[in-house]
C-alpha cells in the first residue's frame with residue numbers, strides 16, 4: 001500500500017484551476033465547519049495564525065478524510081518544521097519568503113528522503129505513514145509531496161526565472177501583501193504597480209509549466225489572476241469572513257444610542 005495520492009498535486013500538474021480558503025482561526029472545530037463549504041483546498045496557516053504543531057495536527061485530523069485537500073503553510077523554510085509538517089500528514093506545503101533558487105532547492109530537499117533529499121526518517125511515529133500501517137511509505141512518499149514556494153519580494157521576483165528551473169518544484173505562489181510592502185506600498189496590495197507585478201509574475205510562472213498561485217479577496221482581481229494563469233487561487237480568509245459577518249450582524253441591531261460602543 002503506497003503513500004496517499006495527492007489529488008491537489010495531480011490537479012495542479014494537469015493545469016486545473018483550484019480555489020481555496022485560508023484558515024487562520026487555528027481551531028479543528030472551525031476547520032471542520034470550513035470543510036462543509038467544500039473548497040478545493042483549505043490552507044492551514046502556520047505563518048501568521050496562532051498555530052503550533054499540535055493545532056496543525058488536530059486540524060489535519062478532522063480534515064484528512066473530508067472533501068477539501070489540505071495545504072500547510074510553514075512559518076519559514078526551516079527544514080525541521082518541514083519535516084514535522086510532513087510527518088503529521090501534510091502532503092502539500094507552502095513555504096514563504098523564498099528569494100533565491102538555492103533557498104527553494106533547500107526547501108525541496110527538506111521535503112524528500114535521501115538520497116534525493118534530507119527529510120529525516122521517523123515514519124513509524126507519523127500519521128503520514130498511518131503510523132507504519134503503510135509499509136511502503138518511505139519509498140512512495142516523495143512522489144506525493146507537493147511543494148509550493150512563495151515569492152513575495154523584489155529579490156524573489158528577480159530570482160523567479162532561476163526558481164522556475166527547479167525540477168520537482170510544483171508551484172510558485174505570489175504573495176501580494178508582502179510584495180506590496182517590499183515595493184513600498186505597505187498595506188496596499190491593490191496598488192496598480194503591485195497588481196501589475198503580480199499578474200506579470202503569474203504569467204511567467206504559468207508559461208514555465210509550473211502552477212501559479214495567489215491569494216486575493218477581490219473577485220475582479222481573482223478573475224484577472226486566473227486569466228494570467230493562476231491555478232492555485234486563494235479566494236478568502238476565514239478570519240476576515242468571520243469577523244466581517246459578526247460586525248455586520250451586531251451593527252444591524254445596535255441602536256444609534258449605543259453607536260459609540
Ligand SMILES: O=C(O)C(=O)C[C@H](O)[C@@H](O)CO
Nearest residue numbers: 048152175176177178179215
Ligand atoms: O503576502 C501575501 O499576500 C501572503 O503571503 C498572504 C498573506 O500572508 C495572508 O495572510 C493574507 O494577508
